[in-house]
Amino acid sequence: MFYKINEPDVSSESFDGEVLAINLKTGNYYSLRGSAAVIFKLLISGNSADDIVSTLVNFYSTSEKIMLTDLTVFIDLLLDNKLIKESSLYAKTIDSKLFNSVTKEYKKPILESYTDMQDLLLIDPIHEVDINSGWPNKIPNSKTDSK
């Protein structure tokens, strides 16, 4: 199974070994800590779970079993929070620069979620019209005259 970022709803930015991901549709945002940032970047560039495990086992001093368990849980979390989606595109692209600011000590991938913006979104809800589904609907035989 391969994955990609859940565009256009989600975008992420990487800073010194941490990733901030924002889901504009749900109004939640996420901080990806520990090994989460590097795993996330490997996932959304099209690497398979097997590729990621073998890469990380080589880099971190941890067992393949622990890595696979942690990765499976983390992928489920990302899917549950709609940060990634399944993709049919496989691209084994391990960029060695990804590990430049990463410590050798293995830390479990952590997805910290923030929901404090959700209530604020409800104050001023915006209904964006979906043009592709044929909206706004034309009123039959409408004319642009005064009410």
Place this chain on the structure above:
Amino acid sequence: MSSELTIKEDNYNLLVDFFYCISDSFKVSSLKCGGKNDYHFMLAEHQVVISTAGKNLQLALLNPFYHLPTGVDRANEILEICVWDEKESGVKLPTIPWQWPEAKNIDSVLQFTLKNYSVVFSEGQSVFFIYDSTLNKAIVCIKDVNSLPNYFLSQPFFRIFKLWSKRVDLNILHAGCIANDKHAVLLVGRGGLGKSTSSIQCLISGLNYISDDYVLVSIGSNIPMAYSMYSSGKLNANNLKNFPKLENIAFSGKHDFENKPVLYLNKLFKKQIIYKSPIKAIVTPNITLSKNTSYTSISAFEGLKALAPSTLIQLNLGDMEDFSKIAYLVRNTPCYRLDLGSDYTTIAPAITNILNSL
């Protein structure tokens, strides 16, 4: 697929016709209200003209722009905003040739964009506008200016500026902005963390003021520049008691849903409300139990976490491209946390120290 395209084209032609129709309505309403009144000013190096049908709308809506440079510069492309009031003029909004979806409540904002046209129906369905990005012109119909909520009166036409900012490659950030004579700091974070209080306290203490809530920023330039949009501020009614000097300029209006009176700050601080200043730091206010205000350096990641969600999610002020731009700004700007003390008079000295250290 082909039927989808037909629907789109159909809708587009409706919008073209509708734009002409609503433009005519504005002309008729101007005639009925004693003529069209134009007010020209500069917003972030761009020319804006707000044309109102009659003078009453000018009096009600233009106060927050009077601090911006005025004048007509024909060399520049002009954003034109034409506004009329249904109640005053008796000219109704033309029948909308499409159906809106059923909104769950009247406060919902209904909007769509089709090619060069953006349509927004907002403020409890009391303000309608259509913006043509090709003509750079918006036509606005207000149901009754006397029924507009305070937040609209303090930040008029914000939704139009939001659409226009994309066109001119500027970003609107959810931030206060305070400056000394050389440069500025952005005060960022979600609502309720002290941006307005800090900005207004700094203004009272003699620092220059660009905004307390929204600021226009050119991020792509060598040195990011902050531009003022509105000279108005808002403070929670309970908090206003802590600023007795401001009580005389506070306007509560009939529809102060947030219980935040509008402060027309240019009436008291004309010289300190400035047009622009280069951004040199990002500051995230944080309410503490201490008496005195202090500050400490924080990571760019923490700065981004304070600025990006409140701008992109809370205020819906951008898209993914904007997230990258905000990240670029934060990466290249030092970030600080401002631990606010209960003694408000200690806020301005702390921000002055940050400004002087840059």
